[in-house]
Amino acid sequence: GSDYVDPYGWDNQPYLDLFQIELKDSGSTKVQRLPRKINGKTHDGPATFSRDGNSIYFTRDAETSVKQGKMKTYKLKLYSSQRKNSKWSEPKALTFCDPNSNTGSPALSDDGKRLYFASDMPGGFGGTDIYYVDIIGAENFSAPINCGPMINSAGNENYPFVLNDTVLLFSSDFHPGLGGMDIFSSRILKVGFKAPVNLGSPFNSNKDDFGYIIEPDNKFGYFVSNRPGGIGDDDIYKFVRKGIVINAVTFDAVTKEPIKDVRV
Numbered sequence: 001g002s003d004y005v006d007p008y009g010w011d012n013q014p015y016l017d018l019f020q021i022e023l024k025d026s027g028s029t030k031v032q033r034l035p036r037k038i039n040g041k042t043h044d045g046p047a048t049f050s051r052d053g054n055s056i057y058f059t060r061d062a063e064t065s066v067k068q069g070k071m072k073t074y075k076l077k078l079y080s081s082q083r084k085n086s087k088w089s090e091p092k093a094l095t096f097c098d099p100n101s102n103t104g105s106p107a108l109s110d111d112g113k114r115l116y117f118a119s120d121m122p123g124g125f126g127g128t129d130i131y132y133v134d135i136i137g138a139e140n141f142s143a144p145i146n147c148g149p150m151i152n153s154a155g156n157e158n159y160p161f162v163l164n165d166t167v168l169l170f171s172s173d174f175h176p177g178l179g180g181m182d183i184f185s186s187r188i189l190k191v192g193f194k195a196p197v198n199l200g201s202p203f204n205s206n207k208d209d210f211g212y213i214i215e216p217d218n219k220f221g222y223f224v225s226n227r228p229g230g231i232g233d234d235d236i237y238k239f240v241r242k243g244i245v246i247n248a249v250t251f252d253a254v255t256k257e258p259i260k261d262v263r264v
Contacts, residue, residue: 013233016043018058037088038081042074046159046211048108048115054083057115059104060091066100076104078117082138096133096141098122107160110216115141116160116168125149127156130170150193151186159210163218168193171210179206183223203239214241 017039022029033039038047040060047058057080065072077099079091097103101121108115116132121144129152134142147168151157155174158181162168168188171181175196182204184196203209205227214221220240226233 015041016045018045018047035088037090043076046105048106050108050112051110055108055112056081056083056088057094057106057108058091059106062093062099064099075099076102078103078106080139092139094141095139096144102128105159107162109162110165114162116147116162118158118160119144125152126154127174128158130157130160130168148192150195156181159212161211161213162188163214164216169212170196171208171212172196173208178204180208180226181210183209183212208234211236 018034019031020034021031034044038044038056038058042061044058044060047056049056057078059076060079061074062077065074077097078094080094081088081091083089094103098119098121101119103117103119103121105118106115107117113135114132115135116130118128118130120128121131124146130147131144132147133144136142146152151168151170153172153174155172157170157172157174160168160170166188168186169183170186171183173181175182175184175198177184177198178201183199185199186196187194198204199212203212203223205225207225207227209223209225209227211224212221213223218241220238222236222238224234224236226235
């Protein structure tokens with residue numbers, strides 16, 4: 001929610017703000033809104049943080065409008081801010097954002113060297129595509145690189161998330177799924193990506209499912225869905241992974257001798 005109401009919103013809902021909670025074993029603490037430097041008078045979010053929590057990249061409506069026919073629209077852009085002595089710096093728009101396109105949903109790699117995002121900039125495969133830039137310095141980035149036809153389609157791909165710098169998770173309304181936007185997983189290769197895999201139920205439903213994130217230790221995570229049974233429109237859901245342990249001995253098919261150090 002927000003203190004400001006969007007008078008031109010499609011659904012007459014307030015502008016989006018960014019919030020945080022501290023997770024504790026005894027449960028979540030009070031919800032807190034991020035400072036006003038991060039939350040402006042228009043939409044703010046989604047966002048991604050560096051591992052140390054002192055750098056934030058987030059989506060915000062651009063400060064100037066773009067004329068499209070008889071209408072003026074405010075495109076989404078990516079901004080960044082750094083925290084020092086508990087205070088955030090004035091957010092700066094990232095230089096690679098196309099002023100005539102929407103650019104948002106940032107996802108920072110674990111090593112902090114690559115920033116994934118979604119955009120409808122020209123030259124994509126259709127709708128919104130997932131791109132990345134290499135972070136060369138605090139305010140220096142490579143040119144945007146499209147993740148290619150293995151990830152992107154004629155539909156919309158959005159809400160990327162990077163797990164341990166080895167797996168890209170994202171949502172798509174075009175890749176074969178259960179309906180609406182579904183969450184997919186793809187292995188990051190040295191060059192390119194493996195074919196995406198639909199995460200299936202219970203993550204995906206016949207409604208929109210997106211915004212998947214998981215803790216680095218793979219024990220629990222969150223995703224967003226507008227499936228029936230929620231409290232509002234888009235709700236946040238938490239999941240807990242329960243690992244399966246298999247005790248087994250592997251044998252050579254010819255010699256029948258046990259084989260050491262086999263990965264199953």
